[in-house]
Amino acid sequence: MRVVSCSPIERVGGCLRSSFFCRRSMSSPLLARKGRHQQRYDNQLRLVAGCIPYKVKADDGNRSSDLLGRVEVLMITSPGRLDLVFPKGGWEIDETAGEAACREAMEEAGVKGILNDTDLGVWEFRSKSRQNSCTMEGTCKGYMFALEVTEELDCYPEKDNRDRKWVPLGEAYELCRYDWMREALDSLKNLLTEKLVSTVPDLSVSSSFCIVKPTAADHAIALC
DSSP states (O other): OOEEEEOHHHHHTOOOGGGOOOOTTSOOSSOOOOSSTTBOEETTEEEEEEEEEEEEOOOOSSOOOOSGGGEEEEEEEOTTOOSEEOOEEEOBTTSOHHHHHHHHIIIIIOEEEEEEEEEEEEEEEEOGGGTTOSSSTTEEEEEEEEEEEEEEOSOOTTTTTOOEEEEEHHHHHHHOSSHHHHHHHHHHHHHHHHHHHHTSOOTTTOOSOOOOOOOHHHHHHHHO
C-alpha cells in the first residue's frame, strides 16, 4: 500500500510557512480556487474529492493495543451551518483525485499530511443546496481518502468561514449528517485496523529467540 506526502501549500500558494502572517480580520495569503471552469464531470455528475483527516494520539502509558480508541478525526463546519463535515470539493482537470483531496484539506481545514492514495470509497450524493431536487442536477460523485495529519496551519484560505474540531473516531459517527460519511468512517477503521495488524510480527513464522526443550544429553552435561 503506497502513501504519498501531500504538500498543497507549495502547490497553491508558493510561500514558505514561516512567512505566513494572518489574523481573522485579514485575508489569508493563500487563495482557494474559485469557479468551475476546470471542473471534472462524469456525464451529469460533478466529480469531487475529499478526505478524512486523522491523527493517532500518543499512548497514555498503559501500553494499550487499542489503536482505534486513540484515533481522532478532524471535522469542519460548512459556511453558514453548524453541522460538521469532512473537507471536500471539486476535482479539477489539472490534478489527480488525491491532489484535489490534499488541496481541499488545506483550503478548508488548514491541514496537510500523508495521504493514502487508495481511496476509502466512492459515493454519490447531492450538494447541500439540491437535497430536495428530483433531477440529477447537483448530484456529485465523491472520492474520499484518508489523510494522516502531520501539520496544522494557523493561516489558511477558509479560516474565516469555517470552524474545525478534532473528535474521537467513535463520536464522529454521531456527528455525521449523511450515511455515506459513516460508511467512509467504516472504511477508515478498516484501513487503520489493517495497518495495526501489518505492524505486529508473526512469531509463528520466525522469531529472534526460541525456547528449546533440553535433551537427556544436556542434563548429563549439567551434572558433570
